[in-house]
Amino acid sequence: MPDVQSTVVEFVNKLRKRKIEGSQATAKCTVELLRSVISHQRVPHANQAAALIDAVKAVGEQLVAANPVELAVGNVVRRVLHIIREEDLSLTTAAMGGLDLLDASDDDDVDNCKGIGYPAMSAAVVAAAARSTLRPPSLQTLLEGTPESATVPYTSSSGADSESKTADKSSLTRKLKHDVIEGVNQLIHEIAGCHEQIAEQAIEHIHQNEVILTLGSSRTVLEFLCAAKEKKRSFRVFVAEGAPRYQGHLLAKELVARGLQTTVITDSAVFAMISRVNMVIIGAHAVMANGGVIGPVGVNMAALAAQKHAVPFVVLAGSHKLCPLYPHNPEVLLNELRSPSELLDFGEFSDCLDFGAGSGSLQVVNPTFDYVPPNLVSLFITDTGGHNPSYMYRLIADYYSADDLVM
């Protein structure tokens, strides 16, 4: 337990200092941390799910507070909570189903029968089954292929650890925790593989001789474009440089290294170039519940330009970027103002930035993100396929439980 606490503190520090950048890396670190929290959490005899939920929530609150602008942290915490709830539910329903003749009030009995009743069934299958019995089947649940998830390796080191430690505990405890860890492992797998999942769909969206515009730098976009290239599609990419951090330059370098025809333009030239563009592809920082997108600064301008010229505006987002909150929620911190020295060197404008001018001095504002309203987005491509902005609420209902929205 103490070492978990110290890793939590360490991770919180990293988040605070903004040392982890990018939502995928953050999501991955968060979910791995939560897995170790769960595996080290001692669960009481009764009401195990609640204990796990409390533990995860306690850690999750710290993490969210450490970097409120990185919404992926909160998303992953909510996903893990959802997994715990689902597993709990599936165990209970299964037990109910198996024991409809017996008096189900006795915990030990439930354990035993449970252990006997479903010895070979994987947790993921149970979860999927529970989901399909409790809810009308959605496209999401259909796409989330159960056979694939059933093949998830059964051996997680931490899971095995906890199993051996708690071997003497009641088997239901073990079963729940084990199933949860199984589910979390699946989540880790999903986050790690989201780039490939999204990139696989590239061939359906990018066609021969098209011109693609992108802004800023996103690993998802890079993989997406390269996947299309690998399939022998030939197309051109315009990269808006993404001032003031100029991450577009890095993306352009990568693209050229992989043999794509690339052109770098300034952000202000987006409107001038948009008439030649067939599709705008953007990597999101986060996708809100209403289908609005938070992306690198300048994205809204590109989206408006795309709308003006009826160019499809496509947003790539791994499922960990889906945020169940609405952008007008006062708890959501949408933006972060970075140092003005990214815009202006200190020396250049020091005379008007400094004390000399008093209250009339120059203010420099350097926001990191931009918000694109849902009506400007044509299509979301997530690791589960393409979706309309209006469909986001449905995906979110599949991934999160309503109890966890406010943490």
Next chain:
Amino acid sequence: MASRKKRAAKISEDSEEEQSRRQRLQAILLADSFATKLLPLTLERPNVLLPLVNVPMIDYTLAWLESAGIEEVFVFCSMQVIDYLNNSDWYSHKDFTVKTIESPQNSTSAGDALRYIYEQQIETSQIQGDFVLVNGCIVSNMPLTQLIQEHRDRKKKDEKAIMTMVIRQSLITDHQLFIAVNPLTKQLLYYDEDNICFDKSLLDRNPSVLLCSDMQDCYIDICSLEVLSLFVDNFDYQHMRCDFVEGVLADDIIGYKIFTHEISSCYASRIENFRSYDMVSKDIIQRRTFPYVPDMKFSGNRTLKLERQGIYKASDATQLPSAHVGASYVIGHATNIGSGTKILNSVIGNGCSIGSNVVIQGSYIWNNVTVEDGCEIRNAIVCDEVKVCAGAIVKPGVVLSFKVVVGRDFVVPAYSQVSLLRQPMEEDSDEENLLSGVDLQMESKLGLDGAGYIWRQACEDEWKHSVPPIPKDKLAEIIKAIDDDDTDDESVVTTSGDANTSINNDLFDFEREVDGTFLRAVEENIVADLAVLEINSLRLSYNMESAHCAGAIFYSMMKLAVSTPHSSINDLYRNASSIITRWKGLLGFYVKKSDEQIEVISRLEEMCEESAHELGTLFAHILRYMYEEENDLLQEVAILRWSDEKAGADESDKVYLKQCEPFITWLKETSDDEDG
């Protein structure tokens, strides 16, 4: 142990590299207040614990060191700071160890501190190699790992490179610092905080020297262990800069070298007086120090929420809707603000209560301060638990130290410093003495119900170091003074005290430079226009009038004519006339007015006197040539004025006037004719 390690490492290059990789990144933070610039506040609290935008300064420094990749920091500080650190969470970091070194009673300067650290070093050898020396309260966000690596690489190549100093560009007016750097190697050649005065041999040794007066020293140094031992060897070194750096630079026997590193996109600044306190606070509010800004949690601080217009507000602060708050304003936790209050450009700490109809502008109000109704506080620093009674006015530049009470309707005069403690009579008398010496007869200089002493002004240029913006007239004075300095700078000779001689020196230097430029122009056969540009830049840098230029150019031209080999007077005349024709564009540029033309004539006269045997006979001819052949150069009016001026002179002076009498009479006649 470190030296033994080094010796072992020399045996094989590989192991040395490995060692430097394994070497922990260490830093020494001198957190004791040796400076007296923040008095009277530092009598009661060490300067690193003073709040800067509601967070103790040491937290900014430690947070920066931690995220810059430093693994171990030694904080040299007083007991009060150690207590603070014990209660903070700085010890809980996994990859960042904070170790405190309590400062002994007798240490009064950075030099003493470093010597003390060295003594400990002998026993424990805790400092393994190169370290970062941070002198005082630094707010920064610059990365350090790469800089340390650069320093190590340089050290490997050159054993004598013992220190790398971080500098950044800043305003000229903040302070006066002159440094000279070799622009190629970045080696520091000269460092002075007051005036510029260096040896010419510096220029001989270095082919190019970059002289800057707009650099600010960040007081962040990457040092090798030799720095510590140098302090021990020279036990009279007190200050890091005026003793150590200047000492190292002046001493060319050992030949230690200091290098500089200029930062531009990241931030680093040191708080040494109230002015820099004000500037750094504003930089923090403007987010230059990102990620160390009030809405981020970087240490034990509670985060504030950033609202529009750069207003940072705590969630539990209450502010009546009728209160007017302007841009760039920070308000701390559990603070109340009354109705009709105006707050602009200020920082308000935690737990304060501000009454109604108060005006606070450009001020720093610390924690638990009470400001009653109708007060006015402008450009002041108000410390913890101060009470400002109703109707009092605090003028610009005032510092109210801890727990001072300003009486009802009292006006605190501008630039005064108020403390509950009496002003120490001598700088070195310590706090204990003061406390015991307080006789309880309180001179209530702060109104009827006030408490505190107004300190005597320490120095006259108080306005230079305190919070309010520098008054316009003073600013103009400074800029003027700097401009004057600049003209001296270029001359690169030791400036002598007497103003008159310095002008003469300047003139002499200027003429020499013009001569050089002209000869080069002739040699390289430059177009006259380009030569004009060059001479113009010289003129600007020496602040000369165009008459001086004309004189100097003409002098050079004639000198060239005389020095060109010639067999007879006629040859000389031909030389002179051809040079004049060739360069009339250059000379013509400066002889547009008759004053300038007269200057040229008198220069010609001077030269003729100097080389009487040759040029003397040609005076009238050259004059005539410049009038007739190149009729732009000298105009009738000028020649006539010259002759009029000369008419009253001594007989001996009239030699040349007589020589050209026929020419002048002719001139007079023609002008009369025209008039007629």
